[in-house]
Amino acid sequence: xxxxxxxxxxxxxxxxxxxxxxxxxxxxxxxxxxxxxxxxxxxxxxxxxxxxxxxxxxxxxxxxxxxxxxxxxxxxxxxxxxxxxxxxxxxxxxxxxxxxxxxxxxxxxxxxxxxxxxxxxxxxxxxxxxxxxxxxxxxxxxxxxxxxxxxxxxxxxxxxxxxxxxxxxxxxxxxxxxxxxxxxxxxxxxxxxxxxxxxxxxxxxxxxxxxxxxxxxxxxxxxxxxxxxxxxxxxxxxxxxxxxxxxxxxxxxxxxxxxxxxxxxxxxxxxxxxxxxxxxxxxxxxxxxxxxxxxxxxxxxxxxxxxxxxxxxxxxxxxxxxxxxxxxxxxxxxxxxxxxxxxxxxxxxxxxxxxxxxx
Amino acid sequence: xxxxxxxxxxxxxxxxxxxxxxxxxxxxxxxxxxxxxxxxxxxxxxxxxxxxxxxxxxxxxxxxxxxxxxxxxxxxxxxxxxxxxxxxxxxxxxxxxxxxxxxxxxxxxxxxxxxxxxxxxxxxxxxxxxxxxxxxxxxxxxxxxxxxxxxxxxxxxxxxxxxxxxxxxxxxxxxxxxxxxxxxxxxxxxxxxxxxxxxxxxxxxxxxxxxxxxxxxxxxxxxxxxxxxxxxxxxxxxxxxxxxxxxxxxxxxxxxxxxxxxxxxxxxxxxxxxxxxxxxxxxxxxxxxxxxxxxxxxxxxxxxxxxxxxxxxxxxxxxxxxxxxxxxxxxxxxxxxxxxxxxxxxxxxxxxxxxxxxxxxxxxxx
Numbered sequence: 001x002x003x004x005x006x007x008x009x010x011x012x013x014x015x016x017x018x019x020x021x022x023x024x025x026x027x028x029x030x031x032x033x034x035x036x037x038x039x040x041x042x043x044x045x046x047x048x049x050x051x052x053x054x055x056x057x058x059x060x061x062x063x064x065x066x067x068x069x070x071x072x073x074x075x076x077x078x079x080x081x082x083x084x085x086x087x088x089x090x091x092x093x094x095x096x097x098x099x100x101x102x103x104x105x106x107x108x109x110x111x112x113x114x115x116x117x118x119x120x121x122x123x124x125x126x127x128x129x130x131x132x133x134x135x136x137x138x139x140x141x142x143x144x145x146x147x148x149x150x151x152x153x154x155x156x157x158x159x160x161x162x163x164x165x166x167x168x169x170x171x172x173x174x175x176x177x178x179x180x181x182x183x184x185x186x187x188x189x190x191x192x193x194x195x196x197x198x199x200x201x202x203x204x205x206x207x208x209x210x211x212x213x214x215x216x217x218x219x220x221x222x223x224x225x226x227x228x229x230x231x232x233x234x235x236x237x238x239x240x241x242x243x244x245x246x247x248x249x250x251x252x253x254x255x256x257x258x259x260x261x262x263x264x265x266x267x268x269x270x271x272x273x274x275x276x277x278x279x280x281x282x283x284x285x286x287x288x289x290x291x292x293x294x295x296x297x298x299x300x301x302x303x304x305x306x307x308x309x310x311x312x313x314x315x316x317x318x319x320x321x322x323x324x325x326x327x328x329x330x331x332x333x334x335x336x337x338x339x340x341x342x343x344x345x346x347x348x349x350x351x352x353x354x355x356x357x358x359x
Numbered sequence: 360x361x362x363x364x365x366x367x368x369x370x371x372x373x374x375x376x377x378x379x380x381x382x383x384x385x386x387x388x389x390x391x392x393x394x395x396x397x398x399x400x401x402x403x404x405x406x407x408x409x410x411x412x413x414x415x416x417x418x419x420x421x422x423x424x425x426x427x428x429x430x431x432x433x434x435x436x437x438x439x440x441x442x443x444x445x446x447x448x449x450x451x452x453x454x455x456x457x458x459x460x461x462x463x464x465x466x467x468x469x470x471x472x473x474x475x476x477x478x479x480x481x482x483x484x485x486x487x488x489x490x491x492x493x494x495x496x497x498x499x500x501x502x503x504x505x506x507x508x509x510x511x512x513x514x515x516x517x518x519x520x521x522x523x524x525x526x527x528x529x530x531x532x533x534x535x536x537x538x539x540x541x542x543x544x545x546x547x548x549x550x551x552x553x554x555x556x557x558x559x560x561x562x563x564x565x566x567x568x569x570x571x572x573x574x575x576x577x578x579x580x581x582x583x584x585x586x587x588x589x590x591x592x593x594x595x596x597x598x599x600x601x602x603x604x605x606x607x608x609x610x611x612x613x614x615x616x617x618x619x620x621x622x623x624x625x626x627x628x629x630x631x632x633x634x635x636x637x638x639x640x641x642x643x644x645x646x647x648x649x650x651x652x653x654x655x656x657x658x659x660x661x662x663x664x665x666x667x668x669x670x671x672x673x674x675x676x677x678x679x680x681x682x683x684x685x686x687x688x689x690x691x692x693x694x695x696x697x698x699x700x701x702x703x704x705x706x707x708x709x710x711x712x713x714x715x716x717x718x719x720x721x722x723x724x725x
Contacts, residue, residue: 096682098685099668102423147538
């Protein structure tokens, strides 16, 4: 009997080792890192157990349903927490939400340990974050993508001005175009951020040269397909290119990505991505991808963390910085003149000197 | 020890024979999970200790575990009941959603009712919606021969999209600055309360499990359901109305899942919101298989899964273990239970006289 058991168990172990070998790359790197960079930074090797002490700063992050390495909001937020944690010598940790019913419980894990700053990611956590902020006035909360209807002094809702980064993309497109025709391939107009990206884009291109013709096309389908239709994105981009457009702005998830990839399959065209630096996420578009109109989630979180430390933490809505992603391989063609135009445009935008079109 | 059983009337032996395969499957799955943890650089003992602490460590944790257990019991009973009639109810998820949204609607739309009455009314509505959603595949199966596996899978999609539409359309929460697709909060009078750390919904679930057990084991209806499940041809020959029985089995299954969804809305979430009931119906299949299609087994396996779900976040927080490991362990359990031949071979259980379970008539049989 015992012999058999040894055999059985070794079999299971071998089998699971094979399993683990396959599974390893995904789960391990993420959880190992958070503790590592933070602990040496904290004075006198403070650990999580010291979070309750006032001199030790601890920053926690609760994801929306999903993982911290999702190449999107959760990941960008976590990167912001790690970078911000380094700036203020803090201990950082995260919990990934698996079940939407656990938002409150996951926040409570950090609150019980005496964490000082809590970052919650995604508008779905909005209500739970407001409640937790009211119940814990000594803890600072940062709600990513959470619009605040009322001001809670210790809660900053980090939201973004999409029209601003769209405007910069428009200025860039206006400077790059030779045919005086630029295109935008967009997800549905049912979603305000998408519309704002386009309003900014149109305004930016026209700001460079009112003669420029902007062909903007919204996906005609509903929410269920508008962001997941790369074929439509590609077809629409092709049509715009047929009408002499030589810069394509793709804003709308996979639909926009389809437009970027289509532009990359033509010679001598430029394309501009959206939300994150799409150089990292859509390598197929490297041939044309000049830049991306991003929401600067990570830097904004770093700023908020610093403000939380020095006591200037803003309650209510905090509009995060919007910017263009690096130019990567196209650095050479971005002349000083274009850079100056971008700076000038940014100043004009910040001075409210730009009128945005309706749609 | 587990092979020869001289005393047939020894009930302990009977129980052991019934539960040994699932028990060994659970242990094997935990073992595999431990090895994966070890290989990925974590301490399995620490991880499991944190998991246990997160599930039962204090009154709050226990409350959450029981909250997570409750819908699993209902979904597990739903799948179990259909199993007994030889039907594979993949549609528990859809039925649960229909129950959850109906209860959520009745919970906020009706105002001014006394608490108990409001709860009962919302529960009844949820049950009816679930039952109706079980009636459709039931009728299709009995009178057109469309296989319930196909129809219930399709109905799941319909339920997901219908509830999404309602939550983002006619029934959407229009209060304040809300932009999220969800229903308004239910009235306080519709909230299912707590009994200390124990959700009343959990107590209801246990009661329902007893009722289902009684129905299946002690009533004519249950006997007929069982015999249809074992052999529908023989049952028809014996004069049973097999079509009606199959239909009613899916109606009861739908009712149970809808009940679970209603309790979830009224007792835990407090409103219907898409995504908050994700996967519960499918976990019901795991629970039913792990519980060997026995209502009491369903309670135990739901508790196990509920504890794993409840403790997962503390495990991640304290032991730095990603919660995906819980999915791996759960899948391994299901794998070992369904492929129980593997367990039998591994642990030399050659013949199993006590705990044989016919799960479903399967494909190609009518």
